[in-house]
Amino acid sequence: MPTEFLVIFQYHEPEPFRQFEAGLLEDYESTSGVYVAARTREQALEWGEVVATALLRHSNAAPALDWKAFKYTCWVEDKADESPWAHCLEFFPRVRAGELPALEQMDTAAYSVWAESRGCGASDK
Numbered sequence: 001m002p003t004e005f006l007v008i009f010q011y012h013e014p015e016p017f018r019q020f021e022a023g024l025l026e027d028y029e030s031t032s033g034v035y036v037a038a039r040t041r042e043q044a045l046e047w048g049e050v051v052a053t054a055l056l057r058h059s060n061a062a063p064a065l066d067w068k069a070f071k072y073t074c075w076v077e078d079k080a081d082e083s084p085w086a087h088c089l090e091f092f093p094r095v096r097a098g099e100l101p102a103l104e105q106m107d108t109a110a111y112s113v114w115a116e117s118r119g120c121g122a123s124d125k
Helices: 014-021 041-060 085-093 110-119
Strands: 003-012 029-039 074-076 094-096
Touching: 003 041, 014 041, 029 041, 041 074, 085 110
Parallel strands: 029 094
Antiparallel strands: 003 029, 003 074
């Protein structure tokens, strides 16, 4: 029976990356997450990397971007309710290992809409 794991990961969106390349920003990475129902923690992490790669490519409209080449990381958040993500756990989609979430509902713009609808600021992400 699968267990649900919250996998948090790094990726980037085009405008912050452009600003970084122009020397205007030091920190261009974004962070998101996905709940993955998987048989093991390792399977959840592996699928989290697939989702992270898909979101990176979707957000940048660049199907060849290599998530691993950016040295991004992902991890399982063991105590989600006590984590820095506690305020936005409802935002993260839920999938089974092997399923992709609706990527257009995972980026910064989607988070901003979600946060505003709950009276939170987008900077809370």
